[in-house]
Amino acid sequence: MSAMPLDSDQALGCFAELVAAGTPAPGGGSVAAHSGMMAAALGQMVCNLTIGKPKFADREPRMTELRDELERLGRRLRELIAEDAASFEAVLAAYRLPKENDDQKAERAQAIQTAIGVAVSVPLETAERSFEVLELLREIAVGGNPNAISDVAVGSQLAEVAIKAAGYNVAANLGTMSDVNKSREADERMKTLVEQAKTIAAEVAAKVG
């Protein structure tokens, strides 16, 4: 394949370096999406280790579907890494708007609410997509090549971390949201996702011998 070799600094270190730098973004929210992407990659690997093996021939059509779906989710999560960092910066930019008269104050308040809306919806989507990855991993834990069950478990745990981490970013912004219904809805949805993710990840981990 044409991918970069594993010991390449560029392949491995750049995102970590961007995180390590003394700027708040990319931070936990981008790392959440990145963890979801890695979970999807492990799932794809296990599908690929199942496809083409005569003894799993009957499962091949479904494993191919799962792999393609994980690839799609991984691609979206990869985009969410950058979207999370951008949404954080947009909130800071809104707070920096001038507030010297009533018009400016109203405009600034509106800009803050718009930016906060995105800063909630981005990690919420990261959590939703990572949860979809986790549900596919649960199916792969049953139908995939059993030699790779520990890889499915690692993927499930990373998807769970992605969901919890995204939840921190949702929660951090809800207090500033003026739309109380939307805020409560996001809060309840995140709680459900975190709870169900914990159950599924534990279920998959229990399958490792």
Add this chain to the structure above:
Amino acid sequence: MSAMPLDSDQALGCFAELVAAGTPAPGGGSVAAHSGMMAAALGQMVCNLTIGKPKFADREPRMTELRDELERLGRRLRELIAEDAASFEAVLAAYRLPKENDDQKAERAQAIQTAIGVAVSVPLETAERSFEVLELLREIAVGGNPNAISDVAVGSQLAEVAIKAAGYNVAANLGTMSDVNKSREADERMKTLVEQAKTIAAEVAAKVG
């Protein structure tokens, strides 16, 4: 900084693509080391968000030490990503050695034991280094910029996943190890690390508001 931009495919996608491919390595073991590296990066970020702020001036010397130590651990974990994949391939290569006569059989058995020794020591080191990262994150959760506490929690959870994931790879190889004492020692050490990591990660997560 000179790092690659966040939306660059090379910075984000290459490692995930190598994982997703239908080869067993890089797999869960390399992803373990990668997760430990990301945990270290989040810790470095929080140190950097603490250093240089007048209100945390008294903590600056210690935060600088913690950041430098995390950078060192992150660098080693980055190396372990590739070492894990190589150690897996070395085990496969040893099994593929000829076994047509007694000399060849003895040589092959010896080569397998040598390769298995490395395939245990690499994930064990991944777990040890990730545990060191986790212990530093625990300290940062107390002394670091409290605005970034959720980033410390995400890092702690990733370090915990790294340790559990490395543990799967240690366990997978112990059955083949002929040195029973070394095998038992590795097994006990891993159990301790997994248990303590769970406690510390939960302790840090409890600090998020």
